[in-house]
Amino acid sequence: MRYTKTAVTLHWIIxxxxxxxxxxxxxxxxxxxxxxxxxxxxxxxxIGVTIFLLAVARVLWRLTHPxxxxxxxxxxxxRTAAAVSHVLLxxxxxxxxxxxxxxxxxxxxxxxxLGLVPLPDLLAKNKALGEVLKQVxxxxxxxxxVVVLLHAAxxxxxxxxxxxxxxxxxxxxxxxxxxxxx
Numbered sequence: 181m182r183y184t185k186t187a188v189t190l191h192w193i194i195x196x197x198x199x200x201x202x203x204x205x206x207x208x209x210x211x212x213x214x215x216x217x218x219x220x221x222x223x224x225x226x227i228g229v230t231i232f233l234l235a236v237a238r239v240l241w242r243l244t245h246p247x248x249x250x251x252x253x254x255x256x257x258x259r260t261a262a263a264v265s266h267v268l269l270x271x272x273x274x275x276x277x278x279x280x281x282x283x284x285x286x287x288x289x290x291x292x293x294l295g296l297v298p299l300p301d302l303l304a305k306n307k308a309l310g311e312v313l314k315q316v317x318x319x320x321x322x323x324x325x326v327v328v329l330l331h332a333a334x335x336x337x338x339x340x341x342x343x344x345x346x347x348x349x350x351x352x353x354x355x356x357x358x359x360x361x362x
Contacts (some may be wrong), residue, residue: 181248182349190238191350194231194273198328201227202321222295225280229293232277239270251344258334265331272324278302279317286310 182188201224208220247266250259284291285301287310292298303309338346339354348354 182352183248184241184245186241187238187245188350188352190234190241194234194238197227197231197234198273198324201231202325205321221289222292225284225291226294228277228280229291229299231273235270235273235277239274242270248349251346253342253344254346262334265327265334268327269324269331272320272327276317276320276324279313279320283310283313283317286313 183191204220204224204227208217208224211217211220250262254262281291281299282302285303286306288305288307290298290301335347335350338344339348345356348356
């Protein structure tokens, strides 16, 4: 049994957006102040807002469309780890864009979605708080990177070592083991 097409589509679009946002974020951080750096910061923010909106849609979809069951052969600790990691992934994907928005607000840098929709500042300008939030944003992203790597490693372990259909649930190109044997 697979996740719904909507869940799979949202999952992979969010993955692509996160990789893009992280790449832009890491690249722009090393640039000297310039028009290019400002443009990249805008793009990074736009991607972050988009990730937040997609994550809200994904969470709402997930609340109304249960995940397919895990294989009965999975150990209880693996089921618990899967549940905890999914909650953590959802939380981070929602909180990280908000942390960036809070940081921008505190640093006095307006967020204008797609260059068209000005978002309200969530905090008054406070440079010291903005610097703290910059660190928090970085730590949260580092945490997300670790959780994503563990998530992907677990999926690959289930596919290649345990040889069950966990990866099949989210990757459309992989056939269930029973169908693959036919």
